[in-house]
Amino acid sequence: MRCIGILGGMGPAATVDLMAKIIAATPAQVDQAHVPMVAVSIPQIPDRIAGLRGTGPSPVPAMQDAVRRLELAGAEGFAIACNTAHAWADELTRATTLPFIHMADAVLEKLPSADAPLALLATDGTLMAGFYQSRLASAGRQMLAPNVEEQKRVMEGVRAVKAGALEEAKLLIAPVAYALLARGASKVILGCTEIPLALARDASLAESVLDATQALAEACVKWSHGSQMA
């Protein structure tokens, strides 16, 4: 099995969530059948959204340093436990020879086959970066987006997760998911690794969401087993 490197800390709870989902997605009865992983969780990486807006320092040097540390620790490929950070996927993959497992590519493999519209819950930064929208458009899929007021609630909810206030986060984000489903979305893509941590507390949403972290975890296990991607 190949050793998966996880660039994390953005936030730290999302990093642990990805690792837990990788373990749960692995068919294993004993320790030795689980996939090897190394994780570099550096919460001090500068804020991604401020970096994208140009109101704060770029997170790229710190992320490139973390990828180098993954290489040194023996990673044979890497994934990023943060959707927004994928805005710099090109800068990161150029700085390493490690293959990269892209979260949005993993999501694309899990899309329902029907032609119904999809909705995307993500940070302002991920929406600005546009890598979900471009992939969904290439796949010919229609996309519903939260309105300005709803997007504000999503961002407040993401910050609440980072502060450990999961129940508050759920109360902020779940109504937006329900509104998008009511407007005709067949599935809501949870395109921010903090969001599943909040929405896991609303079991009635489970069938209506496509958790990008879960999709990435499954892609990582397949990659480690040598059967896919990157």
Add this chain to the structure above:
Amino acid sequence: MRCIGILGGMGPAATVDLMAKIIAATPAQVDQAHVPMVAVSIPQIPDRIAGLRGTGPSPVPAMQDAVRRLELAGAEGFAIACNTAHAWADELTRATTLPFIHMADAVLEKLPSADAPLALLATDGTLMAGFYQSRLASAGRQMLAPNVEEQKRVMEGVRAVKAGALEEAKLLIAPVAYALLARGASKVILGCTEIPLALARDASLAESVLDATQALAEACVKWSHGSQMA
């Protein structure tokens, strides 16, 4: 903040549990206030109990390699997310200049101050290695142990956790904890990182157990903040 290295994979779920408890034990409102961590989770490290019994290869070379990988990834100190592996604490600390945060030392800091007897739930390997018993004896504490039949159930439960069968594991281990409390233990030390994963499903035990993973997580956060140990 100092970067904590976690030697893990024994099992992988316990590694994630330690990381999650470190995050939960950190007072932080934003990502950047969380402690930096690197984890090397290598489930292929040979079975610790077989190694101790001499019926399987020694896990020491693989663990020493993992510690070296933690160093390369930038760890400034390390902890092991497995009690049994502490049987080789000397071999591991001799092979690195990194300071080491010992799980049983972390437990000792959390013992109730009263003089009442304690009980220990641990693997056969941890009991054989004796590092809990020696520390508790030095601290003048009386210790209750499971009987042979109970210890078999504990080991079956630990294997069930490693196979992902948490409910089955709880049904095996919880009765042993209740029996030890009935025999006069004031607290049951959960001295195997798999056991809290099972007993978390029995809320009525919460006040009666001392989770070694939780104690280690708190010690790691204090150490990262520069205020203790190792």
